[in-house]
Amino acid sequence: MTAASGRSIEAIPYSQLSVGSHVFSDRTYYFVNIGDYSPHTFYIRGPNDDKDTPGASAQWTIKVNVPVNVYLDFWCGQETKGFAQWNDGWTMSSMAPCRNSDMCGPGCQCQTGVVYEKYFASGAIVLYGNDGHEVGTYVAFVTPAGVC
Numbered sequence: 001m002t003a004a005s006g007r008s009i010e011a012i013p014y015s016q017l018s019v020g021s022h023v024f025s026d027r028t029y030y031f032v033n034i035g036d037y038s039p040h041t042f043y044i045r046g047p048n049d050d051k052d053t054p055g056a057s058a059q060w061t062i063k064v065n066v067p068v069n070v071y072l073d074f075w076c077g078q079e080t081k082g083f084a085q086w087n088d089g090w091t092m093s094s095m096a097p098c099r100n101s102d103m104c105g106p107g108c109q110c111q112t113g114v115v116y117e118k119y120f121a122s123g124a125i126v127l128y129g130n131d132g133h134e135v136g137t138y139v140a141f142v143t144p145a146g147v148c
Helices: 048-052
Strands: 010-013 031-033 042-045 058-064 068-075 113-120 123-128 139-144
Touching: 058 139, 068 123
Parallel strands: none
Antiparallel strands: 010 042, 042 139, 058 123, 068 113, 068 139
């Protein structure tokens, strides 16, 4: 797993994630709600400073050896930014969005967001830029396909 920026990114087993866990690898923001994912899920803790990666550019690349479902959690309208350029095949999920201690940042009045999901076969998965213009980036969860 890599961040195109070269910044720190890691996969955290969901079973090790809890309220109070850091949301990003480069911020002290913490989760106040972690959603309700399978214990077999991994949380991709990436850098919030990747928030301005252009929508047409790779932001993070995840390599998997089994088919997976990727869930992208967007706060405060983020899905209308870079994701709007590369959202083909992604569908709105019934998963509850997470919340963090900085919800949602300066000037934002929302308290929740939306989650999108997409199935991927094994191999490399490229998640493209948030193109956030100083609005924080999405967060990602990866669950082996067929696991409840």
